[in-house]
Each structure stands twice: as structure tokens, then as C-alpha cells.
Amino acid sequence: MKPEGKKRIWSDYQKEMADDKFFYVRSCIRQSFFPGSEQFFLNLMRNILGKDVYENPAHTTCTGIGYHSDIVLPATIMTVIARHFALMKEAGYKNIVISCVTSFGLYTEILETWKHFPGELEKTREYLWKATGREFDIPETVAHTSDIVYKFRDPIAEKAKVSLVDSNSGKPLNVVEHIGCHYAKMFPKSGIGGAEFPRVLSGMIEAWGGNVVDYPERRHCCGFGFRQYLVQANRGYSVSNTEKKFSSMKPYKPDFVLTNCPGCNMFMDKWQYTIKELEGISYGENGESIPILTYEELAGLVLGMNPWDLGLQYHMVQPEPLLRKLGIDFDPADKFRTKDGRQMPVPENLINA
């Protein structure tokens, strides 16, 4: 049946996502800075939701940071991504799920390019065959890992042990969501809600009891800017854009920021430290900084996971003020312990500690 009326108008903002059987590819930044997030996504999918998610250890970087800092050519990145499609085909999967917004943007860009320039698709097939002897199929569905968490936000809410509510006042927490530019600004149809009404994070926040904060610079870039961060001389660009965002959100008193992209998560955490060091400025209440969470970390907290198994202690901005607000009963003594319970050194000079 063809959708009509409002349903037709909004159909452009919907996204088809698979329900099961995913081929998983990791993010260079997420696995380097937030390994607990990637592992919790797999735990959530496999053990809590009972889904089939396959990872092949032979997948590599997509080379996206190199591509967007202009040292990697289009033909190269297309062929690297085609190799991932080949690994997926060989394993018998048709739905790819990607842990990185930069990669996700590139997968969508490349699939779109192949539609408009079929000659490029043919060239890529030849390059991949010549380099590796592999062949690939176009995936049936392409999702960012947050798309899948969004899809299962209600089943997660049904299992929730923690709600995004201030345990003292009973009011919903104020949450800033940061989507990340490459999720839907380039190819709006690939993202849930498109570029105008992104729902991927706000849908999770509302389903889990929080209040989504709107503020003037809500859609401004986090400031990464690829070469503008990678080269030390350019980092003024990066920190200035982050400062612009935080100054804009500060009056709305967010309890935490939820991010979509691993790079944004790292920058919004680390630049708060830098700005505090350089200027003595904090953006939270009572001189505190604002905790920055990945959606996997948030889903883990909502489901009652131990915050120290998720890796929240390895951000610069520490989570204790937020954990107390949420009424989470955490063990401070367990924070810097190894997997087998051995005490590790305790780091100094962290924020909100």
C-alpha cells in the first residue's frame, strides 16, 4: 500500500534497517578511545537482544581519516571499502553495521557514487580483483551502530534498570544530543530523520526517560575538522568550534551530552579539559564539566551495567556527578581495578573526580 498524507511526507525521513544478521566493522577512534563501547554494543546485540553479529578480524581501517585529510585517493578508499563488502559476502551476510560516523558517511557516499557513476563501480571491482582476488556484492542494508540501538530502544527500555531521571527531584535529566556532521548532512536519506529532524539519539533519550535540550548551535560541528585537529598548528580551529558549541549549550544546563560519532565524543571530552586548563572555564553547574557519553555507554547504564566495565573512568570528564543524579549505586573502589580485581594506580588531575 502506498503511504498517503502525513505518512507520505515523513516517509523520506524513515530508514529501512535489518532486524538481524549483521556484519560488523569497527571504528579506529572508537576502539582506540572507547573500547568498552564497542564491546558493549556486541554484548547488547548478542547476549541481551539475541542477534547474530559477525566480526571478521581481517577487516581494516576504511582509511576515512586519511581520505578526509586528503592523503588517500577516492579510488583507494572505494577499493578498501569494497574489500569489506567482499569479506561480508564471503561470510554470507548482507547487512553491514558500522561503528564510526566518518566511515558510515563514506560507505553511503561511495554507494551513492557507484549509482551515479557505474564506471567507478566497475573500476573498483577490477582494482579489488587485481589486488586481492576477491569479489563483492552491494549490501542490502547499511546502518550505523546507533541506528540499530535506536531501532531496539523500546526493548531496551523494557529491560531498563535506570531511567534518565534525577533521583532527587524526580525530573527528567536535560540531555544534549550531538549527531556528528557526517551522519546525515551529506546524505540525509541515510540517517534516521535526515539532516533536518535527526531522531537517532533524541529517540533513545526520550524512550529512556530524558528530556532533549534544544539550543542555538545544536547542529554545529564538534570542531574535529580532520587536518584541523591532526596537525598541531591548526588546533585553534578545532577548540574554537567546540567552545562555540559549549558556550551555546551552557545556559540550558545539560546534565550530560550524548554523542553519535566517536570523534565528537573524544573532542567534546578532551577540549573541555583543554579549555579549563587554558581559560579556567567550565560548562557544567557548580564549576563542574559536562560528562560526554557514547550511546553504548548510555544504553549500558540504562540496563544496569557496572560503569567501570563500560569504561566511563577513562574519559577526562569523570561521570560520578551524573551517576549520583541517576541514583546508580557504583563502587568507587572498583573503578581502577583490573579484570581480575587487582588494584591499579589511581590517575590524578581528572575532571569532576
Place this chain on the structure above:
Amino acid sequence: MENLYELLEQDIRFEEGLNACMNCGVCTAICPAAEFYNYDPRKVVDMVQGKDNSEIESLLKSDTIWYCGECMSCKTRCPRGNTPGFVIMALRTLSQRLGYFTESEKGRQQFAIKRTVGDNIFKYGYCAATYAVNPSMHPEQGPIWEYILENSDDVFERLGGQINGIGTGPLRKIPEEALEELRKIFDVTGGTDFFKSIEENSKRKAAEQGIQFSPSGTDNDYFVEVYTANSNNHTGNQE
């Protein structure tokens, strides 16, 4: 001299990115780079669509094309369906192909990116990896980063990762056969030659400037120079 506009047209990103710009300036209004740098994507696109060879050559040798952060916010907002960010990417690739990137302070930085991100790709199979983010080059990572590096095996073990381990998991060792396939992809697609061209042009420039250069790594004066040099002429209202 070659027709630079025709060379740009060979890049599919240019073909997709520039249809007909009417100079409205919406891209500049939304641009995070224009906010802080002497940068105006509207002017760049207008210069390019003028097809004047010497104007395009001056762009390819300028700092201007290196200010964009490739956030691609301009793509969403252009009322004509152009993507100034794609035009910039095509200009940057051509600037490096022709060796013009060494003529500007911001362009010379491509050498630093090749020696960090580029070398990481070949060595580890990752663009970025925990062990490749050196705290002395990244003071903004703060004390937690030094702590993570000093305790990385314990940190990763608790969080389910396995630095350089065999099998699946965060920061696993990419198998040697996979690294070899990655390198072969760079070879057959021109990516390895592109790296070589960045290296050779940078070596030439270092000699011209009388700055010490070494064939690998970051421990040489030319790397430090391009990684840190800032003339402080990039912001404000200078024309």
C-alpha cells in the same frame, strides 16, 4: 601549461560538487572554517568556476584551500545542490599531484599527515590507534591519556579489548595477510604513488628551505616545522 580546470573535471567529486554556483553565500554562512579563518567557500567556488588558469593555480598554491574542515555542512544547505567541500577536496588532490602544496604553510602540513595517519595505515592497518597517539604531540588528551598508555594492557583487558591480540576485538592485531592486501590496494589504485609524491615534494621543499629531513618517522626538523609552524596570518579580517 596544462588546463587546470580540465584536470579538476577529471575528479568525480568535482563533477558532483560543482554544477552552477549563483554566489549566494549560504555555504559561507554555515561554514565552521569561515567562522575562524580568513576563508570564504563562496569565493573559492566562484574563482574555480571562472576557469581562469592563473587564478586556479594561485588557489592550488595558497593556504586558502587548506582551511576547510570537511564537515560537509555546505552540502546540506546549498540551494543549487553544489558541494563546496567536494570542490575543495578535488583542489587539494590536484595541488598534491602537481606538487603545488609545498608552496603554502598549510599545504606543507600534508607531509605531517602522511607521516602520521598515512604511516599508521601501512604499519598497523588503522588510521589511528591508542599506541600511536603520542601524548607529547597531543597534550589536549590530558592526564587520562598518559595513564591509559602506561596501563594499556590492563585497561583494554577489563573493557574487552586486546591490543595486538590475535582474533576479533578492539585494537586486535590486523593479520599480516590483511595488511598486505591493504598495501596492494594502495599500489593498484595509485595510493602508494600518491604517498611517494607527497614525500618527494616535501623532501625537495626541505632542501630548498635548508631544513633537516629524514626518510621516515617524525623525528626530523622538517616534520616538526610543518607540524607546528603558524604564521598567525590565518584568522581575522586580513585579505
